[in-house]
Amino acid sequence: MLERRVAPSPLMAVLSPVIAVALTILAGFALFAALGKDPVKAMEIYFLSPFADAYNRSELLVKAIPLALIGSGLAICFRAGVFNIGAPGQYTLGAIFAGGVALHAPEGAPMIWLLPLCLGAGFVGGMLWGWIPAILRVSTGANVILVSLMLTYVAQLLLDWLVRGAWADPLAFGFPKTATFPDGALMPILLPGTRLHWGVVVAVVAALLLAWMLARTRRGFGIRAMGLAPKAASFAGFSEAGTITYVMLVSGGLAGLAGAVEVTSTLQQLQPDIAAGYGFAAIIVAFLGRLNPLGALVAALALAVTYIGGENAQILLKLPKNAAFVFQGMLLFFLLACDTLIHYRLRLRRATGAT
């Protein structure tokens, strides 16, 4: 039986993700046992192998970078009650914009500006893609969830068309991909011998900036107010249209930046599959991180574990890669269920003495 708490419980707000992770592991146990795999071994590969050695640990961080960038942006978006689920599209546009700059840089130009230019272009690309749902929502009342989601498919088709047509590499024997980016457009490596690049610094700085904005600035206060009570926020003088536009621009821009970081680091070219699925996984990151940009950093690592663990399980256990997505789905499911406990308490004991 659920009973409403007088005030939201701060303890449960912290505990809920922990319980959710524990329940996910338990459910995973049952799942693997049902599939006839040794559950202990499977869980070990999923949850421990990503931490096993330096290489795995660096890969963990590499995976976490785009998740953290998108997730912290979505966190403030969701905090405002604006459900931007089109991050994959904004990510794709960021990648296209960054790729466009990298591929069309005039030869012999000073290379030192190329990477910042690519990242900046990526941010702008994602912002523009996030701006479209905001404009439609503010001017016509269109549903942000639907418009942002549908724009994801438009973005994917745009990328497809570019890498097969105008931007296709003439030397790729008809494979749909662009030429490799020039060296000046590539992210420098942070730890020699691994793939870990400076994007990790970008992600941490972005999350710190967002956390500061949300907690300390007037704009951040307006975002939190609108998420909790839209009417009270507009009474307090925070324009709904302004807040929606702001959070869509910021979260779109960060998703675009993530796309730009990803194509200038691990991929180094444009191709039809640029792992835009990070944009959906980042929804889980935002919620797991308690809709707090700093929490999103930690949550991004947790999600990265399911990716790396999933890849390792695919190699070692011959499990399908999609098992990782099952884990991500279960995690979000359990998390949302556990979040009920922030506002409600469980009462196992029924009222006594009433007979």
Add this chain to the structure above:
Amino acid sequence: MPGAAIATTIDDTAPFAGVEPLLTLHRVTKAFGPVRAVDDVSLVLRPGEKHALLGENGAGKSTLVKMIYGVLQPDSGAIRLDGRPMRIDSPSMARLQGIGMVFQHFSTFEALSVAENLAVVLPDRSLRAIRRDVRRIGEEYGLGIEPDRRLADLSAGERQRVEIIRCLLQDPRLLIMDEPTSVLTPQEASALFIVLDRLAAGGCAILYISHRLDDVRALCSTATVMRRGKVVATCNPREETAASLAEMMIGATVQRPRKQATYVGEPRLEVADLRLSSGGGVPLNGLSFAARRGEILGIAGVAGEGQSELFAALSGERLAARHTAIRIDGRPVGTLSPTRRRRAGMAFAPERRVGHSAIGDMRLSENFRLTHHATGVRRGGAQAVRDSFDVRAEGRDPFAAALSGGNLQKFVIGREIARDPAVLIVEQPTWGVDAGAAATIHAALMELAASGAAIVVISQDLDEIFAICDRVAVLHRGTLSDPRETGTVTAEGLGLLMGGVDMAALVEAR
């Protein structure tokens, strides 16, 4: 011990002594943490009885009826229905037993229509049958409401009518009414009493929660008075005076504030031909009025006659078409945002506390910031408001949701007065608030006016308007009557205006 003693006295003295009790509460207790919200309370209700439950906010009335209605379970004590012990697990079970309740705060689905909201609680009836019944009951009891209107578009008063209809649709044996007349005109309230009399004559017991002592004296034959969770007295309210009842509730003699004539100066708020398209509500048809330095202007009217629209137009939540439609100290503000109007010297307190003037899931300090960020947030401002307005709440900086209605309203009004406004607009400042808090709020408003501000009080509570306003105008279907000195009009006269009788016709009739 006192509870048990009273239970026996009720048995002996109640006018329905011969009739089998419908509902008996025996030594019921409910605690929230260390606070005993209801402490050893016993109560007997018989069919056809109109029983008042009196007490200040926080006296435990709501907790008590929530247990009867199955929302809460008692920690100890027994509830008997028809003499049989009964555990009421849920409101749906209560309804199944014939217990209906009209809440003070309505729990309804904003996006659904009136009929659909009723269908949610009456799953076995068709939508068509419900529409028909709503119209029939509306006509029968004068609770007219269009069944296809969306709940979001209804005002508080209209929502209450929906709640009353919801209960009547279920042919209740016991009807619990929580502060039902606070949003009705005197005529409507009398009409409601006729409804309740008719229901009681048919054998339905009525548990009537109110702090309006006149209502209780007009309607009820028995009253149970609660204070701090305990029953402090059981009496026949008709044999008591309003003052003696209030004294039982508060435990001390209450002084009713009355507006003293103050110096009235030049207009500080000027509204000229203010128009607003309907936008889902009531359109405003060219309102013109002024509130002057030192004056409290009352805007009376039944629920849903354009009050929320007028408030939104004044606060800047909706913008006027012309910049000069609203002026503060001569400066036009008609197309400015709420923040810029606050900078021009305005302050506002809307009708709905949680979700409009305050945010339940934010702490008081953050709620303070909501309307102070425009002009700079003073450190410790929230605490200063708590101190000067006697806002009672536990903790250093509690969530607004943890405050009782009266305390939160004191905080909201105090927060706005702390901005030292030139013009203050308040809507229903004491709706659902206990007598003590209402007195504090009224005194604070009068003090602010005396210090030179102009105040507009949009209220459906005529007692309030007569108590604190210098002049009063009536809003009816988005049109405002000419303001008059409060001393020169009667409640009945205002009631006629509120009911839509034309001003000119009224003058001619004289």
